[in-house]
Amino acid sequence: MAAKKSFPLRIDPLLYEALERWAADEFRSVNGHIEYLLRESIKRSGRLTERNKEEE
Numbered sequence: 773m774a775a776k777k778s779f780p781l782r783i784d785p786l787l788y789e790a791l792e793r794w795a796a797d798e799f800r801s802v803n804g805h806i807e808y809l810l811r812e813s814i815k816r817s818g819r820l821t822e823r824n825k826e827e828e
């Protein structure tokens with residue numbers, strides 16, 4: 773797997789709290805859950821290329 777890219781994220785505190793609870797329900801960190809949600813959204817949109825699939 774390729775190295776992960778880090779970047780700052782500004783997020784509404786109430787949204788973060790909701791993500792924190794949801795992540796805990798799924799036994800993930802908030803960061804891991806955000807990455808999961810983004811990956812699933814990209815897959816559903818058809819924007820995940822074959823090259824990206826190989827990196828998973």
